[in-house]
Amino acid sequence: xxxxxxxxxxxxxxxxxxxxxxxxxxxxxxxxxxxxxxxxxxxxxxxxxxxxxxxxxxxxxxxxxxxxxxxxxxxxxxxxxxxxxxxxxxxxxxxxxxxxxxxxxxxxxxxxxxxxxxxxxxxxxxxxx
Amino acid sequence: xxxxxxxxxxxxxxxxxxxxxxxxxxxxxxxxxxxxxxxxxxxxxxxxxxxxxxxxxxxxxxxxxxxxxxxxxxxxxxxxxxxxxxxxxxxxxxxxxxxxxxxxxxxxxxxxxxxxxxxxxxxxxxxxxxxxxxxxxxxxxxxxxxxxxxxxxxxxxxxxxxxxxxxxxxxxxxxxxxxxxxxxxxxxxxxxxxxxxxxxxxxxxxxxxxxxxxxxxxxxxxxxxxxxxxxxxxxxxxxxxxxxxxxxxxxxxxxxxxxxxxxxxxxxxxxxxxxxxxxxxxxxxxxxxxxxxxxxxxxxxxxxxxxxxxxxxxxxxxxxxxxxxxxxxxxxxxxxxxxxxxxxxxxx
Numbered sequence: 001x002x003x004x005x006x007x008x009x010x011x012x013x014x015x016x017x018x019x020x021x022x023x024x025x026x027x028x029x030x031x032x033x034x035x036x037x038x039x040x041x042x043x044x045x046x047x048x049x050x051x052x053x054x055x056x057x058x059x060x061x062x063x064x065x066x067x068x069x070x071x072x073x074x075x076x077x078x079x080x081x082x083x084x085x086x087x088x089x090x091x092x093x094x095x096x097x098x099x100x101x102x103x104x105x106x107x108x109x110x111x112x113x114x115x116x117x118x119x120x121x122x123x124x125x126x127x128x129x
Numbered sequence: 130x131x132x133x134x135x136x137x138x139x140x141x142x143x144x145x146x147x148x149x150x151x152x153x154x155x156x157x158x159x160x161x162x163x164x165x166x167x168x169x170x171x172x173x174x175x176x177x178x179x180x181x182x183x184x185x186x187x188x189x190x191x192x193x194x195x196x197x198x199x200x201x202x203x204x205x206x207x208x209x210x211x212x213x214x215x216x217x218x219x220x221x222x223x224x225x226x227x228x229x230x231x232x233x234x235x236x237x238x239x240x241x242x243x244x245x246x247x248x249x250x251x252x253x254x255x256x257x258x259x260x261x262x263x264x265x266x267x268x269x270x271x272x273x274x275x276x277x278x279x280x281x282x283x284x285x286x287x288x289x290x291x292x293x294x295x296x297x298x299x300x301x302x303x304x305x306x307x308x309x310x311x312x313x314x315x316x317x318x319x320x321x322x323x324x325x326x327x328x329x330x331x332x333x334x335x336x337x338x339x340x341x342x343x344x345x346x347x348x349x350x351x352x353x354x355x356x357x358x359x360x361x362x363x364x365x366x367x368x369x370x371x372x373x374x375x376x377x378x379x380x381x382x383x384x385x386x387x388x389x390x391x392x393x394x395x396x397x398x399x400x401x402x403x404x405x406x407x408x409x410x411x412x413x414x415x416x417x418x419x420x421x422x423x424x425x426x427x428x429x430x431x432x433x434x435x436x437x438x439x440x441x442x443x444x445x446x447x448x449x450x451x452x453x454x455x456x457x458x459x460x461x462x463x464x465x466x467x468x469x470x471x472x473x474x475x476x477x
Contacts, residue, residue: 047159089255096352104353112161122344122467125170125335127353128366128403129327129346129373 039102040118041081043074045111055079055100055117070111081115083108103127153336155322156180162187163302164197164253165326171313172320172336179316183309183323190308193221194301196244196294197253203295207244211291216284224297224304225279225286227416231300232274235424235436240274240389244294252385253298257376259383265392268292272389303419306330306365310408310415327368330408330415334362345446347470348372348401356454356473357446357466363408365415369422370401370448388427397429401448405460410442417443430455448473 039055045066053076062076063084072093075084080100083093086108093108103120107113156176160167167187171180193201202221209215217225228241245268251257260268271293278287288295302325313321313332321332322341331341340362344355348370359366371384371394388395404422406414421443425433430447437445437457444459454475456464466475 044159046161099353101353104351106352107166109161109164109166114159114166122355122358123342124344124355124358125322125331125341126168126324126329127327127344127346127355128324128329128359128368129352129370 039079039100041076041099041115042118043113043115045113055081066111066113068111068113070108072108072111072113074115081117082106083115086111158184160184160187162191163195163305163325165302167326168324169309170322171318173318175316175318179313179318179321182312182316186308186312187305187325190220190301190305193218194224194297196296196298203297206286206288207294210288210293214278214280214283214285214287217286219284220304221297222279222281222284222286224300224416225277225295226281227304227413227420228297228300229274229277229279231417231420231424235420235428237274237389238427239299239420239424240272241295241297241299242272242274242277242288242293243299243387243389244296245271245292246387246392247296247298248294250383250387252374252387257383259378269389269392272392299423300416300420302326302328303365303367303416304413306367306415306419307413327373328415328419329366331361331364332408345403345464346370346372346401347468347473348448349472350470354469356448356468356470357464357475359403359405359446359460359463360465361405361463365406365408365418366403367406367415367418367422368401368403369426370399372401386423386426395427397427397433398449398451399426399429399433399447400450402426402433403446404437405444405446405463407442407444411440414442421445 041053041055042049043051045068056079058076058078064074066072070086070088072083073085075082080098082098083106086094088108088110093106096106099106099117102117103124105114105116155170155172157170158180169180169183194203195201196203202217205215231239249260249264249268271290276289306323306325306328309323310330310332319333320336323330329343334340340360343359343366345357347354347356369386374385375382384394386395402422402425404418406418408414411417425436430449437443444457446464447455452473454473
């Protein structure tokens with residue numbers, strides 16, 4: 001009886017240990033993905049995500065054209081992204097230039113388009129400006 | 130054997146729960162109102178409902194307070210300048226009163242009747258221009274918040290001189306921030322964040338109890354580059370600076386914050402100021418912060434600091450033209466100087 005219990009404990013114990021290790025590893029991996037280690041760019045129009053892309057994994061440059069009340073051309077290269085061209089009146093989006101750091105954002109208000117590199121280098125929740 | 134199987138299943142179940150104990154992602158919608166992009170992060174079971182109600186409210190505030198598109202409440206008030214009083218809603222009444230209060234407090238550095246000059250400079254248009262000094266002097270006669278007549282009995286307001294223009298641009302976004310927090314609270318949200326084009330208002334702490342980390346923009350670097358950060362809860366953070374909106378002509382920078390005394394972009398010794406208002410002490414933290422950031426930017430470091438320090442629950446980060454950073458005493462333990470550009474000097 002005693003021996004039998006011990007064997008059972010061992011089985012349960014090792015499964016428990018394995019599961020604990022797996023769950024910890026899972027959380028760890030999940031966190032490292034979510035905390036901005038990669039340069040994930042998100043392009044939104046009117047709160048709808050048009051494209052999500054890891055800029056660091058981009059091999060060759062890419063252009064994305066966005067329609068709406070106005071038109072924007074977004075240029076993506078390895079590690080960076082920008083509004084390349086637009087026909088909106090103020091061109092604030094184009095003037096913002098390249099985004100290459102986590103947490104940076106460019107916006108075309110007239111066309112309701114935003115480009116943001118997710119996460120933050122400094123662990124910031126937001127920036128007041 | 131059956132017991133052991135149950136035990137194992139139970140353990141797997143409990144561990145998988147443990148594995149998922151990290152916080153659920155916030156509801157983070159993006160919207161475009163009041164001439165800016167609005168980002169929210171709302172946590173909790175009513176997050177979606179609250180976030181969407183906030184977007185509806187932002188749309189309402191824009192519609193009622195804009196002078197850039199027809200309709201609303203301020204356009205009729207301006208159209209009736211020199212003619213007759215017009216009825217206004219409680220929200221507009223509140224902001225007109227608040228604006229007069231900050232006109233007094235800032236000794237005219239904040240003036241809600243600055244409209245004629247904003248229009249003449251074309252500050253928020255695609256074709257800004259430099260008006261002649263004659264034109265500026267002529268329009269300055271129309272700028273005086275004291276002349277704005279408010280009748281709280283009949284809920285009406287009136288501008289006595291023809292050509293006068295009320296512009297709530299210096300306070301409406303601040304008000305919108307407070308309205309967002311009100312809506313969060315009404316929906317039992319205890320952890321929320323809203324950024325209205327650079328005005329940040331946070332409710333409570335982050336869901337894990339940590340303080341919110343809010344960067345203070347470097348006035349001379351690309352967006353997202355900071356000179357320091359603030360660790361806060363239940364706080365409104367509002368910045369004003371010469372970098373937010375400006376145009377350059379013949380090498381001179383003309384920014385969007387007009388000094389009501391000169392009718393031209395203010396020329397104080399500040400290039401940026403960030404007002405930090407504790408919402409647990411100041412009820413209308415974001416509204417007050419908005420009016421104050423303009424006031425202090427126009428007043429400059431010395432007078433601005435005096436004003437901030439005279440108010441309970443209000444603090445500020447000042448950035449001067451000679452690249453020095455100052456904070457008021459209440460921020461000593463909340464502000465961390467962090468200037469990657471190595472251009473600024475933190476004066477403690």
